Amino acid sequence: MSALFKSLSVFLASSVGKKILVALTGAALVVFVLGHLIGNLLIFAGADAINEYGHFLQTAGHGALVWVARIGLLTCVLIHIVLTIKLTKENRAAREDRYGYSHTIQATKSSRFMIFSGLIVLAFIVYHLLHFTLHIGNNYSTLTTSIHGETVHDVYRMVIQGFSWWPASAFYIFAILMLCSHLSHGVSSMFQTLGLATPRTWPLLQKISIIYAAIIFIGNSSIPLAVLLGFVK
Amino acid sequence: MSHSLNLQLKVWRQSSTNAKGHFQDIVAKDIPETASFLEMLDIVNQRIITEGSDPIAFDHDCREGICGACSMVINGKPHGPEKATTACQLHMRKFKDGDTIWIEPFRAKAFPVIKDLAVDRSAFDRIMQAGGFISVRTGSVQDANNLPISKEAADSAMDAAECIGCGACVASCKNASAMLFVSAKAGQLNSLPQGQPEKHRRVLGMVKTMDEAGFGNCTNQFECEAACPKEISVRWITKLNRDYALATLHDAVTAPLSTGGGGD
Ligand code: FES
Numbered sequence: 275m276s277a278l279f280k281s282l283s284v285f286l287a288s289s290v291g292k293k294i295l296v297a298l299t300g301a302a303l304v305v306f307v308l309g310h311l312i313g314n315l316l317i318f319a320g321a322d323a324i325n326e327y328g329h330f331l332q333t334a335g336h337g338a339l340v341w342v343a344r345i346g347l348l349t350c351v352l353i354h355i356v357l358t359i360k361l362t363k364e365n366r367a368a369r370e371d372r373y374g375y376s377h378t379i380q381a382t383k384s385s386r387f388m389i390f391s392g393l394i395v396l397a398f399i400v401y402h403l404l405h406f407t408l409h410i411g412n413n414y415s416t417l418t419t420s421i422h423g424e425t426v427h428d429v430y431r432m433v434i435q436g437f438s439w440w441p442a443s444a445f446y447i448f449a450i451l452m453l454c455s456h457l458s459h460g461v462s463s464m465f466q467t468l469g470l471a472t473p474r475t476w477p478l479l480q481k482i483s484i485i486y487a488a489i490i491f492i493g494n495s496s497i498p499l500a501v502l503l504g505f506v507k
Numbered sequence: 508m509s510h511s512l513n514l515q516l517k518v519w520r521q522s523s524t525n526a527k528g529h530f531q532d533i534v535a536k537d538i539p540e541t542a543s544f545l546e547m548l549d550i551v552n553q554r555i556i557t558e559g560s561d562p563i564a565f566d567h568d569c570r571e572g573i574c575g576a577c578s579m580v581i582n583g584k585p586h587g588p589e590k591a592t593t594a595c596q597l598h599m600r601k602f603k604d605g606d607t608i609w610i611e612p613f614r615a616k617a618f619p620v621i622k623d624l625a626v627d628r629s630a631f632d633r634i635m636q637a638g639g640f641i642s643v644r645t646g647s648v649q650d651a652n653n654l655p656i657s658k659e660a661a662d663s664a665m666d667a668a669e670c671i672g673c674g675a676c677v678a679s680c681k682n683a684s685a686m687l688f689v690s691a692k693a694g695q696l697n698s699l700p701q702g703q704p705e706k707h708r709r710v711l712g713m714v715k716t717m718d719e720a721g722f723g724n725c726t727n728q729f730e731c732e733a734a735c736p737k738e739i740s741v742r743w744i745t746k747l748n749r750d751y752a753l754a755t756l757h758d759a760v761t762a763p764l765s766t767g768g769g770g771d
Contacts, residue, residue, distance in 0.1 A: 281759030288714055289684075289724040290751040361724045365682035368616050368723030374517070374530055375609035377583025381681060381728035388726065463727040466741075469749025473742050 289364070292357050297467040299350040299357075300460055304486075306347060307453070311493045317506060321430035326421055328429040355396060362389045384455040385463075391456040398449030405436060412436075434501050443498035454491035461486050512538045512604045516551070518563055519611040524619050524627075530609070540600040544587060545570060545577060547599050548610075565624040572596040572736065575671030578678070579624045580611045585675035585734045593673065593736040613678035617685070617720040628674050630720035631688060635672075637716035638709030639692045641701050654700045667695035669737040679734030682723030687731035689717050690747035691739045697750055707754035707762070714751055 285291035313331075316324040331340055384391065404410040414435065417428040437443045462483035465471045471479055500506045514535040521528030533555075538547050545567050552562035568576035577594040581587035587597045602608065610624065618626040668691075676687035693713050696702030702709070725744060732741045 277764070278759050281755055284711070284715070285755045285759075287718075288751070289718050289722075290714055290748055291755065293724060294748065294752060361726075365684075365723040365726070368683035368721055369614055369681075370616055371528075371614050373580060373583060373614055374519070374611055375580075375583040378681075379584065379679065379730050379733040381730050385726065385728045386681065459727075466727045466745055467748055469745050469747075469752060471742075471745050473740070476742075 289361070292361055293467045296354055296357050296361070297464040299354040300464050301468075302350045303347070303354065304457065304461060304464070307457075307490055308486075311490060314497060315493060317430065317433060317497060318500070321419070321428075322421060324429050324433075325419055325426055329421065329424075329426040332427070351396075351399070355392070358389065358392060382459060385459040388456060388459060391452040394452040395449060395456060398445070398452070401445070402449075405442070406432065433497065434507060437498040437501035440502060443502050446498050447495045450491055450494045453494075454487045456487075457490060458484050458487035510540050510604075512540055512599060512602060512606070514538060514547075514602065514605070515607040517607065517609045518623070520563070520623055521612075521620050522561075523622060528620065530611075538599055540598070540602075542599045543570070543595060544581065544597040544599065545595050563624065564622040566626075567595055570595040573671060575673035578613050578626060578628070578673055578675070580609075580613060580678055582609050585613060585678040586673075586736050591736055591738050593671075596736075613674050615674075615677045615683035615722065617683065617722045618674060618677060626674075628672075630717075630722070631672050631674065631685070633720060634685070634689055634713050634716045635692065637712035638705070639696070639713065641696060641705060643701065656700055660698060664695050664698045667691040667698070667739065667743055670695075670735075670739050671737055673736065675734045675736060676731035676739075677722060679730040680723065680725070681728060681730060682726055684725045684731070685717050685720070685722040686725040686744045686747065687735060687739055687741065689713050690743035693750070694743040694746045697746070706750070707757045710747065710750045710754040711758060714747070 286295070313327055314324075316327050334340065335342075378386070405412070406414070409415040412435075414432040415427070417431045417435075418425050419428040419431070420426065437446070460483075462471070462476075462479040465475070465479050497506075512535075516533040516535050517530045518533055519528055520531045533551060535547065535551050538550060542550065545565070548563060548565060555562045566576045566578050568574040570577075572593040572595060575593075577586070579586075579594050581594065581597070586592060586594045587601075589597050589601055612618075612620050612624045612626050613628075615626075617630045618628055621627050670688060670691040672688060672692075674685075674688065677683050677685050680687075693710055696709060697706050727741075727744075729741050732739065
């Protein structure tokens with residue numbers, strides 16, 4: 275037993291081990307981001323569609339499922355952030371003296387601003403949870419509607435009210451742009467770190483990474499834009 | 508008749524490891540364009556010596572691109588602007604008359620500056636001692652075909668074996684990570700039959716020593732691959748990541764338990 279824990283603690287202390295954990299938690303978040311987008315796009319299918327979906331999420335497994343998901347996601351976010359901050363600090367310490375003539379050969383812009391884009395997305399997640407999940411500073415929790423004779427939370431009205439204030443929409447779109455940048459490096463990077471990229475798969479993985487990031491950006495920003503432009507009301 | 512160049516050099520001067528360094532402006536007049544980059548420095552140094560000053564310290568040995576001793580960053584790129592070329596194999600004809608050239612040491616905490624452009628790369632030696640070898644009797648030549656291996660696998664291992672251990676990967680990496688070097692050295696042996704018995708131990712040992720030396724962590728930006736004078740591919744890093752996960756699993760779960768050598 276102690277041999278088992280010794281190996282695992284060596285793994286967690288190592289650079290490669292930490293990176294593998296960052297990749298695994300990143301993978302979970304990548305899957306979540308797509309699921310979250312698909313659910314949200316139901317807004318274009320009308321009020322009933324998204325309200326029913328919201329009600330389903332709240333009540334699935336007698337309301338237990340949503341908590342399992344929340345705790346799981348929060349754990350992933352926490353591990354991802356704590357480790358990446360630690361790795362970034364180590365990276366800075368590994369080169370204390372900067373070059374007098376700095377030059378970048380092929381590292382992409384998004385790969386160089388991962389910690390920056392990541393921290394903006396973190397700030398966004400906090401704002402987003404306060405805004406739409408905890409309803410701090412608004413009365414969205416009082417919005418209700420009825421589906422099949424049951425009184426449920428009116429997600430549809432909440433989204434429209436939330437995005438009608440343009441600064442909120444602007445921040446959402448900016449944050450999604452940062453997420454898009456983060457994903458364009460992160461998705462393919464994840465396969466590389468997990469040892470799953472090969473010379474045969476790498477060109478494809480890079481394309482998938484960019485396309486995935488673009489889908490997340492277009493999909494997510496379409497909602498505040500549609501509200502602001504009055505397509506959804 | 509070959510041309511000669513007049514250059515403005517900005518050379519990093521640092522008298523010892525803990526001394527504060529600075530860029531010194533040096534005018535390099537009448538440099539033949541047939542000279543190699545190191546020969547240009549030789550000419551400059553000879554003039555400095557004649558003036559009675561301290562010549563620029565830099566590492567070099569073979570001057571034919573195979574030993575990995577030369578180590579300097581020229582205009583922000585380890586070994587200079589030419590692809591797949593060491594500083595000693597870089598020629599002055601690649602520069603233009605009147606150019607300003609920045610010359611600085613490989614910068615990484617794990618590679619402390621000894622003097623000027625010379626850095627201490629013994630961290631690489633320690634990594635090699637932690638697993639960059641196989642423990643077999645090397646006395647006599649094996650019978651042919653004793654160790655079956657495909658041509659492709661042998662060629663692939665040879666690609667990794669091209670690494671000359673110069674440290675350009677560390678110098679170019681935004682995080683001063685040594686992953687390209689370590690992965691090439693581990694990967695070469697891990698893909699050969701002779702390397703199998705010590706594979707897991709090698710991977711764990713080399714990564715541990717790499718971390719202890721104070722190198723940074725790879726963030727998959729692949730500056731290393733682009734700067735490598737031997738064009739070692741980052742696919743070796745992928746393999747090291749994979750092999751590290753497998754080695755941990757082996758070590759944690761499936762490795763035979765030591766019984767103290769007394770038999771079962
Ligand atoms: S001096 Fe040997 S590789 Fe440059």
